[in-house]
Amino acid sequence: MTLTINEAATTTGWSPRMLRYVEQLGLVEPTRSAAGYRLYGPAQLQRLRTLKALLETHDVELGDVGFALRLRQEPELATALDDWFETTPAAPVGVPEGDWLAFEQDKQQHLLNR
Amino acid sequence: MTLTINEAATTTGWSPRMLRYVEQLGLVEPTRSAAGYRLYGPAQLQRLRTLKALLETHDVELGDVGFALRLRQEPELATALDDWFETTPAAPVGVPEGDWLAFEQDKQQHLLNR
DNA sequence: GCATCCCTGACATCTGCGTGTTAGGGTGGG
DNA sequence: CCCACCCTAACACGCAGATGTCAGGGATGC
Numbered sequence: 001m002t003l004t005i006n007e008a009a010t011t012t013g014w015s016p017r018m019l020r021y022v023e024q025l026g027l028v029e030p031t032r033s034a035a036g037y038r039l040y041g042p043a044q045l046q047r048l049r050t051l052k053a054l055l056e057t058h059d060v061e062l063g064d065v066g067f068a069l070r071l072r073q074e075p076e077l078a079t080a081l082d083d084w085f086e087t088t089p090a091a092p093v094g095v096p097e098g099d100w101l102a103f104e105q106d107k108q109q110h111l112l113n114r
Numbered sequence: 115m116t117l118t119i120n121e122a123a124t125t126t127g128w129s130p131r132m133l134r135y136v137e138q139l140g141l142v143e144p145t146r147s148a149a150g151y152r153l154y155g156p157a158q159l160q161r162l163r164t165l166k167a168l169l170e171t172h173d174v175e176l177g178d179v180g181f182a183l184r185l186r187q188e189p190e191l192a193t194a195l196d197d198w199f200e201t202t203p204a205a206p207v208g209v210p211e212g213d214w215l216a217f218e219q220d221k222q223q224h225l226l227n228r
Numbered sequence: 229g230c231a232t233c234c235c236t237g238a239c240a241t242c243t244g245c246g247t248g249t250t251a252g253g254g255t256g257g258g
Numbered sequence: 259c260c261c262a263c264c265c266t267a268a269c270a271c272g273c274a275g276a277t278g279t280c281a282g283g284g285a286t287g288c
Contacts, residue, residue: 129247129248131246131247131249132246132247135245135246135247147255149254149255149256150254150255151255175245175246176245176246177244177245177246
Protein backbone atom coordinates (compact mmCIF):
# COMPACT_ATOMS: atom_id res chain seq x y z
CA MET A 1 0.00 0.00 0.00
CA THR A 2 2.87 2.42 -0.57
CA LEU A 3 3.61 4.28 -3.77
CA THR A 4 6.93 5.37 -5.17
CA ILE A 5 7.47 9.01 -5.99
CA ASN A 6 6.35 8.93 -9.61
CA GLU A 7 3.23 6.99 -8.77
CA ALA A 8 2.45 9.32 -5.91
CA ALA A 9 2.98 12.25 -8.25
CA THR A 10 0.47 11.02 -10.80
CA THR A 11 -2.21 10.21 -8.24
CA THR A 12 -1.87 13.47 -6.34
CA GLY A 13 -1.34 15.90 -9.18
CA TRP A 14 1.98 17.14 -7.89
CA SER A 15 5.16 16.76 -9.92
CA PRO A 16 7.91 14.54 -8.53
CA ARG A 17 10.08 17.62 -8.24
CA MET A 18 7.46 19.33 -6.11
CA LEU A 19 7.05 16.27 -3.91
CA ARG A 20 10.73 16.50 -3.06
CA TYR A 21 10.33 20.23 -2.47
CA VAL A 22 7.30 19.74 -0.22
CA GLU A 23 9.32 17.21 1.72
CA GLN A 24 12.18 19.66 2.03
CA LEU A 25 9.81 22.21 3.56
CA GLY A 26 8.90 19.60 6.15
CA LEU A 27 5.25 19.48 5.12
CA VAL A 28 4.87 15.89 3.91
CA GLU A 29 7.67 13.47 4.72
CA PRO A 30 7.44 10.00 3.19
CA THR A 31 9.20 7.02 4.71
CA ARG A 32 12.21 5.59 2.94
CA SER A 33 12.93 2.12 1.63
CA ALA A 34 16.17 0.36 2.51
CA ALA A 35 17.69 1.75 -0.67
CA GLY A 36 16.52 5.28 0.08
CA TYR A 37 13.45 5.36 -2.18
CA ARG A 38 10.65 7.60 -0.99
CA LEU A 39 7.55 5.60 -0.06
CA TYR A 40 4.19 7.37 0.16
CA GLY A 41 1.47 5.67 2.19
CA PRO A 42 -2.25 6.50 2.16
CA ALA A 43 -1.85 9.08 4.90
CA GLN A 44 0.84 10.98 3.02
CA LEU A 45 -1.12 10.81 -0.23
CA GLN A 46 -4.16 12.22 1.50
CA ARG A 47 -2.11 14.98 3.05
CA LEU A 48 -0.70 15.86 -0.35
CA ARG A 49 -4.15 16.08 -1.91
CA THR A 50 -5.61 18.20 0.84
CA LEU A 51 -2.55 20.40 0.83
CA LYS A 52 -3.05 21.08 -2.84
CA ALA A 53 -6.71 21.89 -2.27
CA LEU A 54 -5.78 24.13 0.63
CA LEU A 55 -3.40 26.17 -1.51
CA GLU A 56 -5.94 26.61 -4.26
CA THR A 57 -8.99 27.42 -2.20
CA HIS A 58 -7.28 29.90 0.09
CA ASP A 59 -4.77 31.47 -2.26
CA VAL A 60 -1.83 30.50 -0.09
CA GLU A 61 1.66 29.54 -1.18
CA LEU A 62 3.82 26.68 -0.03
CA GLY A 63 6.14 29.10 1.72
CA ASP A 64 3.21 30.40 3.73
CA VAL A 65 2.34 26.92 4.91
CA GLY A 66 6.00 26.49 5.71
CA PHE A 67 5.83 29.62 7.82
CA ALA A 68 2.74 28.30 9.59
CA LEU A 69 4.79 25.21 10.36
CA ARG A 70 7.53 27.41 11.80
CA LEU A 71 4.93 29.03 14.04
CA ARG A 72 4.07 25.62 15.44
CA GLN A 73 7.68 24.60 15.90
CA GLU A 74 8.93 27.87 17.38
CA PRO A 75 6.44 28.92 20.04
CA GLU A 76 8.59 31.87 21.02
CA LEU A 77 8.16 33.22 17.51
CA ALA A 78 4.41 32.71 17.71
CA THR A 79 4.13 34.50 21.03
CA ALA A 80 6.39 37.30 19.82
CA LEU A 81 4.00 37.85 16.93
CA ASP A 82 0.99 37.52 19.21
CA ASP A 83 2.41 40.19 21.46
CA TRP A 84 3.21 42.51 18.61
CA PHE A 85 -0.26 42.27 17.13
CA GLU A 86 -1.89 42.54 20.52
CA THR A 87 -0.26 45.92 21.13
CA THR A 88 -3.22 48.26 20.91
CA PRO A 89 -2.93 50.60 17.93
CA ALA A 90 -4.48 53.40 20.01
CA ALA A 91 -3.99 54.27 23.67
CA PRO A 92 -6.56 52.60 25.92
CA VAL A 93 -9.05 54.99 27.50
CA GLY A 94 -8.44 56.32 30.97
CA VAL A 95 -4.66 56.14 30.77
CA PRO A 96 -2.61 59.32 30.44
CA GLU A 97 -0.73 59.34 27.14
CA GLY A 98 2.73 59.55 28.60
CA ASP A 99 2.17 56.76 31.08
CA TRP A 100 0.75 54.49 28.47
CA LEU A 101 3.61 54.99 26.04
CA ALA A 102 6.18 54.36 28.74
CA PHE A 103 4.31 51.22 29.68
CA GLU A 104 4.25 49.97 26.10
CA GLN A 105 7.91 50.68 25.55
CA ASP A 106 8.80 48.81 28.67
CA LYS A 107 6.57 45.92 27.70
CA GLN A 108 8.05 45.62 24.23
CA GLN A 109 11.52 45.83 25.65
CA HIS A 110 10.89 42.89 27.93
CA LEU A 111 9.17 40.91 25.22
CA LEU A 112 12.12 41.24 22.89
CA ASN A 113 14.70 40.34 25.48
CA ARG A 114 12.90 37.18 26.41
CA MET B 115 3.27 64.83 18.92
CA THR B 116 2.96 63.43 15.41
CA LEU B 117 5.75 63.09 12.90
CA THR B 118 5.62 63.29 9.15
CA ILE B 119 6.90 60.40 7.08
CA ASN B 120 10.47 61.57 6.67
CA GLU B 121 10.80 62.37 10.35
CA ALA B 122 9.29 59.05 11.29
CA ALA B 123 11.70 57.35 8.91
CA THR B 124 14.77 58.91 10.47
CA THR B 125 13.73 58.14 14.04
CA THR B 126 12.70 54.54 13.35
CA GLY B 127 15.41 53.49 10.94
CA TRP B 128 13.02 52.57 8.16
CA SER B 129 13.13 54.35 4.82
CA PRO B 130 10.11 56.42 3.78
CA ARG B 131 9.54 53.96 0.98
CA MET B 132 9.40 51.11 3.45
CA LEU B 133 7.02 52.96 5.72
CA ARG B 134 4.59 53.19 2.83
CA TYR B 135 5.15 49.52 2.11
CA VAL B 136 4.59 48.52 5.73
CA GLU B 137 1.38 50.50 5.65
CA GLN B 138 0.31 48.77 2.46
CA LEU B 139 0.76 45.42 4.20
CA GLY B 140 -1.61 46.65 6.86
CA LEU B 141 0.98 46.38 9.62
CA VAL B 142 1.36 50.01 10.74
CA GLU B 143 -1.22 52.48 9.52
CA PRO B 144 -0.62 56.13 10.34
CA THR B 145 -3.45 58.63 10.46
CA ARG B 146 -3.74 61.19 7.71
CA SER B 147 -3.83 64.97 7.78
CA ALA B 148 -6.57 66.84 5.94
CA ALA B 149 -4.31 67.07 2.91
CA GLY B 150 -3.49 63.36 3.01
CA TYR B 151 -0.10 63.56 4.73
CA ARG B 152 0.79 60.51 6.80
CA LEU B 153 1.02 61.34 10.51
CA TYR B 154 2.87 58.96 12.83
CA GLY B 155 2.05 59.18 16.53
CA PRO B 156 4.05 57.68 19.40
CA ALA B 157 2.14 54.42 19.22
CA GLN B 158 2.91 53.93 15.54
CA LEU B 159 6.54 54.88 16.02
CA GLN B 160 6.86 52.34 18.77
CA ARG B 161 5.21 49.68 16.66
CA LEU B 162 7.63 50.42 13.85
CA ARG B 163 10.63 50.08 16.10
CA THR B 164 9.49 46.84 17.69
CA LEU B 165 8.55 45.48 14.29
CA LYS B 166 12.07 46.08 13.08
CA ALA B 167 13.49 44.37 16.14
CA LEU B 168 11.10 41.47 15.68
CA LEU B 169 12.26 40.90 12.11
CA GLU B 170 15.89 40.95 13.07
CA THR B 171 15.76 38.82 16.20
CA HIS B 172 13.58 36.10 14.73
CA ASP B 173 14.76 36.06 11.13
CA VAL B 174 11.30 36.78 9.79
CA GLU B 175 10.37 38.80 6.72
CA LEU B 176 7.73 41.44 6.32
CA GLY B 177 5.72 39.12 4.11
CA ASP B 178 5.67 36.58 6.92
CA VAL B 179 4.27 39.11 9.35
CA GLY B 180 1.77 40.03 6.67
CA PHE B 181 0.77 36.39 6.48
CA ALA B 182 0.41 36.26 10.26
CA LEU B 183 -1.90 39.23 9.92
CA ARG B 184 -3.93 37.33 7.33
CA LEU B 185 -4.25 34.47 9.80
CA ARG B 186 -5.81 36.87 12.28
CA GLN B 187 -8.13 38.45 9.74
CA GLU B 188 -9.23 35.24 8.03
CA PRO B 189 -10.11 32.78 10.77
CA GLU B 190 -11.29 30.23 8.24
CA LEU B 191 -7.79 30.18 6.80
CA ALA B 192 -6.34 29.74 10.26
CA THR B 193 -8.62 26.85 11.10
CA ALA B 194 -8.02 25.26 7.72
CA LEU B 195 -4.31 25.27 8.46
CA ASP B 196 -4.90 24.07 12.01
CA ASP B 197 -6.90 21.15 10.69
CA TRP B 198 -4.34 20.28 8.07
CA PHE B 199 -1.50 20.24 10.57
CA GLU B 200 -3.57 18.37 13.10
CA THR B 201 -4.18 15.51 10.67
CA THR B 202 -2.17 12.69 12.18
CA PRO B 203 0.78 11.76 9.99
CA ALA B 204 0.30 8.07 10.87
CA ALA B 205 -2.88 6.08 11.41
CA PRO B 206 -3.96 5.99 15.06
CA VAL B 207 -3.67 2.60 16.70
CA GLY B 208 -6.68 0.34 16.98
CA VAL B 209 -8.39 1.59 13.83
CA PRO B 210 -8.50 -0.59 10.72
CA GLU B 211 -6.50 1.04 7.96
CA GLY B 212 -9.32 1.30 5.46
CA ASP B 213 -11.75 2.80 7.93
CA TRP B 214 -9.31 5.37 9.09
CA LEU B 215 -8.43 6.53 5.61
CA ALA B 216 -12.08 6.84 4.65
CA PHE B 217 -12.67 8.82 7.81
CA GLU B 218 -9.80 11.18 7.08
CA GLN B 219 -10.86 11.71 3.50
CA ASP B 220 -14.37 12.52 4.60
CA LYS B 221 -13.09 14.87 7.27
CA GLN B 222 -10.84 16.75 4.89
CA GLN B 223 -13.63 16.98 2.36
CA HIS B 224 -15.91 18.64 4.87
CA LEU B 225 -13.16 20.92 6.10
CA LEU B 226 -12.46 22.19 2.62
CA ASN B 227 -16.08 22.78 1.72
CA ARG B 228 -16.69 24.81 4.79
C1' DG C 229 21.60 -7.78 -17.94
C1' DC C 230 19.00 -4.24 -19.63
C1' DA C 231 15.29 -1.00 -19.45
C1' DT C 232 13.18 1.56 -16.08
C1' DC C 233 12.78 3.49 -12.06
C1' DC C 234 15.00 6.06 -7.96
C1' DC C 235 18.53 9.24 -5.70
C1' DT C 236 21.15 13.73 -5.17
C1' DG C 237 22.93 17.88 -6.92
C1' DA C 238 23.16 21.56 -10.05
C1' DC C 239 21.79 24.78 -13.46
C1' DA C 240 17.87 27.46 -15.88
C1' DT C 241 13.71 30.03 -15.85
C1' DC C 242 9.92 32.68 -14.28
C1' DT C 243 7.76 35.20 -10.95
C1' DG C 244 7.13 38.02 -7.03
C1' DC C 245 9.06 40.55 -3.02
C1' DG C 246 11.82 44.26 -1.04
C1' DT C 247 13.68 48.53 -2.03
C1' DG C 248 15.36 52.56 -4.49
C1' DT C 249 14.49 56.21 -7.63
C1' DT C 250 12.14 59.34 -10.49
C1' DA C 251 8.28 62.06 -12.51
C1' DG C 252 4.24 64.96 -12.08
C1' DG C 253 1.48 67.45 -9.11
C1' DG C 254 -0.33 69.30 -4.36
C1' DT C 255 0.68 71.56 0.62
C1' DG C 256 2.45 74.65 3.96
C1' DG C 257 5.36 77.52 6.85
C1' DG C 258 8.24 81.54 6.82
C1' DC D 259 5.29 83.51 -2.97
C1' DC D 260 8.92 79.82 -2.61
C1' DC D 261 11.27 76.05 -1.32
C1' DA D 262 11.04 72.01 0.95
C1' DC D 263 8.17 68.62 2.00
C1' DC D 264 4.15 65.31 0.98
C1' DC D 265 1.33 62.31 -2.27
C1' DT D 266 0.63 58.56 -5.91
C1' DA D 267 2.19 55.91 -9.70
C1' DA D 268 5.55 53.78 -12.25
C1' DC D 269 9.83 51.75 -13.68
C1' DA D 270 14.24 49.40 -12.26
C1' DC D 271 16.61 45.75 -10.24
C1' DG D 272 18.68 42.21 -7.31
C1' DC D 273 17.37 38.25 -4.68
C1' DA D 274 14.73 34.39 -3.21
C1' DG D 275 10.95 31.14 -4.04
C1' DA D 276 8.75 27.73 -7.22
C1' DT D 277 9.46 24.60 -10.81
C1' DG D 278 11.54 22.17 -14.73
C1' DT D 279 15.29 19.62 -16.55
C1' DC D 280 19.51 17.28 -16.96
C1' DA D 281 23.71 14.53 -15.48
C1' DG D 282 25.97 10.90 -12.98
C1' DG D 283 25.35 6.91 -10.30
C1' DG D 284 22.54 3.18 -7.81
C1' DA D 285 18.34 -0.24 -7.33
C1' DT D 286 14.86 -3.48 -9.29
C1' DG D 287 12.29 -6.55 -11.73
C1' DC D 288 11.54 -9.56 -15.56
